[in-house]
Amino acid sequence: xxxxxxxxxxxxxxxxxxxxxxxxxxxxxxxxxxxxxxxxxxxxxxxxxxxxxxxxxxxxxxxxxxxxxxxxxxxxxxxxxxxxxxxxxxxxxxxxxxxxxxxxxxxxxxxxxxxxxxxxxxxxxxxxxxxxxxxxxxxxxxxxxxxxxxxxxxxxxxxxxxxx
Amino acid sequence: xxxxxxxxxxxxxxxxxxxxxxxxxxxxxxxxxxxxxxxxxxxxxxxxxxxxxxxxxxxxxxxxxxxxxxxxxxxxxxxxxxxxxxxxxxxxxxxxxxxxxxxxxxxxxxxxxxxxxxxxxxxxxxxxxxxxxxxxxxxxxxxxxxxxxxxxxxxxxxxxxxxxxxxxxxxxxxxxxxxxxxxxxxxxxxxxxxxxxxxxxxxxxxxxxxxxxxxxxxxxxxxxxxxxxxxxxxxxxxxxxxxxxxxxxxxxxxxxxxxxxxxxxxxxxxxxxxxxxxxxxxxxxxxxxxxxxxxxxxxxxxxxxxxxxxxxxxxxxxxxxxxxxxxxxxxxxxxxxxxxxxxxxxx
Numbered sequence: 052x053x054x055x056x057x058x059x060x061x062x063x064x065x066x067x068x069x070x071x072x073x074x075x076x077x078x079x080x081x082x083x084x085x086x087x088x089x090x091x092x093x094x095x096x097x098x099x100x101x102x103x104x105x106x107x108x109x110x111x112x113x114x115x116x117x118x119x120x121x122x123x124x125x126x127x128x129x130x131x132x133x134x135x136x137x138x139x140x141x142x143x144x145x146x147x148x149x150x151x152x153x154x155x156x157x158x159x160x161x162x163x164x165x166x167x168x169x170x171x172x173x174x175x176x177x178x179x180x181x182x183x184x185x186x187x188x189x190x191x192x193x194x195x196x197x198x199x200x201x202x203x204x205x206x207x208x209x210x211x212x213x214x215x
Numbered sequence: 216x217x218x219x220x221x222x223x224x225x226x227x228x229x230x231x232x233x234x235x236x237x238x239x240x241x242x243x244x245x246x247x248x249x250x251x252x253x254x255x256x257x258x259x260x261x262x263x264x265x266x267x268x269x270x271x272x273x274x275x276x277x278x279x280x281x282x283x284x285x286x287x288x289x290x291x292x293x294x295x296x297x298x299x300x301x302x303x304x305x306x307x308x309x310x311x312x313x314x315x316x317x318x319x320x321x322x323x324x325x326x327x328x329x330x331x332x333x334x335x336x337x338x339x340x341x342x343x344x345x346x347x348x349x350x351x352x353x354x355x356x357x358x359x360x361x362x363x364x365x366x367x368x369x370x371x372x373x374x375x376x377x378x379x380x381x382x383x384x385x386x387x388x389x390x391x392x393x394x395x396x397x398x399x400x401x402x403x404x405x406x407x408x409x410x411x412x413x414x415x416x417x418x419x420x421x422x423x424x425x426x427x428x429x430x431x432x433x434x435x436x437x438x439x440x441x442x443x444x445x446x447x448x449x450x451x452x453x454x455x456x457x458x459x460x461x462x463x464x465x466x467x468x469x470x471x472x473x474x475x476x477x478x479x480x481x482x483x484x485x486x487x488x489x490x491x492x493x494x495x496x497x498x499x500x501x502x503x504x505x506x507x508x509x510x511x512x513x514x515x516x517x518x519x520x521x522x523x524x525x526x527x528x529x530x531x532x533x534x535x536x537x538x539x540x541x542x543x544x545x546x547x548x549x550x551x552x553x554x555x556x557x558x559x560x561x562x
Contacts, residue, residue: 054252064340069436076351076402079351081355084377
């Protein structure tokens, strides 16, 4: 029975001391400790969040770089294509120009040849006429008897020459 | 965790060997019941051992307040272990009684004595408070000095326990909203019980007082839990006691008295659980030691033989008691937190 009978002395001391302990612990121990723990946990959480954010940013930057690279690549390809096309066009144009020029020159040359040919022919004709006249002269000089028969002959000869 | 476990084992080994060294050796027949009760109950002097028929003990201050006579303060050594009278007082079976001129007990005067002595338990209480304050204020200063530095030493041992009490007891039982208000009380109660349970297991001088196993100590704490619960009780809490919603009126006639009874029963159970667990642990350990002397009285050889068995068993019990020391602190705090949680619950 002694065991379950509380002592007034111990009850008194326990109540007093425990209340004092509670007060002192609350003020000097638990307050700062819990505040510091909370502060630290908050710090850790912030650091974690920060790290997460940084990771996201890095990923974003990487994807941006990737995008820029691919864009650059596409641009380069487009440029190359354009350049090729332009080159082709230029080449074609140049070729055409050359061709026209050649054709033009050929034309000129042909015309010149034609002209020369005509000139030569006319000269030849003149020469032939001269020659014919000379021949006729000679013939006339030599044989002035049968003049009409000879004229006929000359005429035929000249015509033959003209056909050439 | 492993370090902790090893130190627990080490501690328990010391505890056992020391208790064996501190057993009383009296000439008369060994009375296990008396010995056990003597160890469990409070005392006005700190008995260390009996040496050659004389008891060696540390005297403790006696503070008496006698109605109509005023107070008196003196050392318990003045009673000469209950053999002498002093200033009209006598030590009678651990209690201070007033005596008549012829040395007989004066019942009427004894009723008027308020014994506020620094007994073994009060001494232990003060000691534990000094330990708690010095340890936790030291730690708290370290927290204040450098907030963002990893814990070190005792700090790193206690920090997980503080966080455990905060997160797994207070926060889970009371709820995110209100737990902060009750946390200082819960932490104080937890560490007070835990430390005193451990001190109670230390068999030599600064420990060994059965403080948490003395009904007065859990009684005060349970009373505080009751007061706090009652004061923080909200509408929802009282409604569930006096008029349980959804229960027909006739049933309420039975239920309400039960609920009201329960309000008082809860702290009462809290008190009895701690008191009984700690006291029982002490009784079991002491009983195993008593067996050595009971058998030793039959024949010394039997005593030696049993001592091996008893020693091993006590080692086992001590280790178990270390677990119980933590467990009871945890259970008390958890239940207190749950009662607070019920009181502040809202819907």
